Amino acid sequence: MTSQTATAERSPAPAHPGARSWLLLAVCEAKMVIRDTAGLIVPFGLPVLILVMSASSASETVITGGRTALDIHVIPLVFTMVVGLIGVVNTPSFLSAYRRTGVLRRLGTTPASPAMVLVAQVAVGVVQAVLGMAVAFGAAVLFFGAKPPIDTGAALGALALGIAVMFALGMVVAAVAPTPNSALAMGLVAYLGLGALGGMFGGKESLPDGVARVGEWLPFGAAVDVLSSAWAGEGVPGPQMAVLAATAAASAVIAAVFFRWE
Template sequence: MNTLVEARRPGLRSLITLIGCEAKMVMRDTAGLVVPLCLPLLIMLTSASSASRTPVDNGRTALDVYVLPLVFTMVIAIIGIINMPSFLAYYRRSGILRRLGVTPASPAMVLAAQAVVSVLQALVGTTAALVVAFLAFGANPPANRGTALGVVALAMAAMYSAGMIVAAVAPTPNSAVAIGLVAFFILGALGGMFGGRDSLPEPLAEVGGWLPFGAAVEALSSAWAGAAVPAANLIGLGATIVVAAVVAGLLFRWE
């Protein structure tokens, strides 16, 4: 008598194991580990001293309202748009995703594990910046902490959704890094990374406020100052999540 054995999908334990493997891969990638953690921190250090002595509003300084939101957004964007897509492009090129497709393990588990590791890396980067700002420069916490946490979560989802488009179209890890860098600098330039959106022509500044980088910076700035977050920022982040997820889903190939 033939016995039919049904293959079972791996459970939570397998996902945790895969997350551990992904974390080791990230830690072995020196540039991918150091750049998103240290570059934003270095940028903060160059301006934190003077910004911490410049009062803005509601007991907050320029360090709180302008510098830290920018640093947080940079950490999230570098990891979501540059780092994560390069790993997924490597897995596709090396055939890992294709081989997983014929096993009980779904390739989607790799995506989930990489997303979890990316979020943890972003949390390490933002926490490091926050600790340095608190201890060395007397920074203040956000006036609306719950709102700030919600904006960070939205920003992560938006940046990772945009990064999935990069992963979908990049044929190799190097091309993923190149495309991600271009996207990062375009979004950053329009979002005020090089001197604030006020220095841009009005049409570009308006567009930058709707794109994920500028929307995240402005929304975090508002939360830090205790002001209401502009609806345009939330709509921009939400639209990025939906549109980028749909586009990435249509374009993404496992091999």
């Protein structure tokens, strides 16, 4: 046995990050998000502001099963706005900044894979989105008497799929954007474009029929529709759920193919 072989046999295997490392990284990512005041306030404040502006009249119009227009239309729209702002706009900006400053490249030389940052950032973003939706729904219940969905299981499934598709689209933005500013610009354009076609500005009834029909099959409009159906107790429309799932899967593949670590 040569000395080189003996040394190799005695050398410990490279350490792999354990659960504590993942938790510490997630905590660090959470602190970064909290320090970004604009990125923290806008996903929480803007949807709640829209909810408050729309709730007075919407809470008086009963549609079905004791659920009002606030429950069936406004809350699903606000939830989708929260998830879209965090998934499509905020998360790509953070990841693009990490690439620009060399954080991802430097992590590649350590036992901590750069992929850990992606997972931690998405996990923190999902928690932020859940908190944002909780704040909005709590305000709706407390001040305007909003009610929970008739089909809670369908609503939770629709929410999970909506979160998945918005964050997958955000990963595509993070993959192709060369700079943090371009990531922010691309994310905003994608978010506002999908939102406009999905009825974020004035509802789908304010859009031309053809445009509204197209918007129903795009991520924002489809997410709002499946949540509305769950809130009304009508189940969830299978074709739109399938479109959301396919979009999430395709976006994840595209992001994985084009993502650059440096």
